[in-house]
Amino acid sequence: MASRSRAANQEKHPNVPRLAWTIDELCAAAHCSRSFFEKERREGRGPRVTHFGRAHRVTPEHAAAWINSLSK
Numbered sequence: 169m170a171s172r173s174r175a176a177n178q179e180k181h182p183n184v185p186r187l188a189w190t191i192d193e194l195c196a197a198a199h200c201s202r203s204f205f206e207k208e209r210r211e212g213r214g215p216r217v218t219h220f221g222r223a224h225r226v227t228p229e230h231a232a233a234w235i236n237s238l239s240k
Contacts, residue, residue, distance in 0.1 A: 213237065
């Protein structure tokens, strides 16, 4: 049975890779503001966002494609 909190899951299963990032985690990793991310999404240039219920996640592949498109 899965643990309830993210911290408990990470402690219990430390070697399981992350499959997707939250929007805030992506912004921190990309060194951009949340408002810049939202502006890019509104204008159709942001990364594809996957919805898990109410949670919004970005896969590393979509994040990399978006970051590469910023440098063009």
